Amino acid sequence: MSGPASRPPALRDLLASDHLPALDGLRAVAVAAVMVFHFGAASFYWAKLGVTLFFVLSGFLITLLLMREREATGSVSLRSFYIRRALRIFPAYYVFLLLSFAWMLIEGQDVPAALVFSAGFYVLNYVQAFGAFRDTPVSHGWTLGVEEQFYLLWRRCCGRHGTGRWHPQPWLDSR
Secondary structure, eight states: OOSSOOOOOOHHHHHHSSOOHHHHHHHHHHHHHHHHHHTTSSOHHHHHHHHHHHHHHHHHHHHHHHHHHHHHHSSEEHHHHHHHHHHHHHHHHHHHHHHHHHHHHHTTOOOOHHHHHHHHTTOHHHHHHTTOSOSSTTGGGHHHHHHHHHHHHHHHHHOBOSSSEEOOOGGGOOO
8 A cells, every 4th residue: 555645736736837738728629610611510509619718728727827916916907918918929920911811902802991990909809899801811800809808807807906005805805
């Protein structure tokens, strides 16, 4: 008989890690769910499941980063937070938009100013909700619109008291 059973690591210890391997598995499930829908092998239910899973993971990771910074420094710099988000997302997204619009022009398709504006300012989700621009190379940009809007609204949810620093509401305090 071997020694005492080892205990699983505490949640706090797992969340302190720079890499959360279990989330890689969830990301793979999300990607697979969306892809099987787009290849016509599954119903829309799977696409919704995959996109929802991406949003949940994103919200969790963003909140985790904010809480880690607060724990390490006592507060969170919203300015730094938004700069990090912009540097991570904007360059690839705008290259994607430029290439997509160039492809549309090469293919002889119109590139309406409203499409450029709504995609460029992350409001494509609202425009598509009213039925416009659903079948364009940039139609998937609605998900980034939702994510960027989450970043703007989440600070209101968590609390910002006019100081540019994040002060979480009591329900979000990890201490």
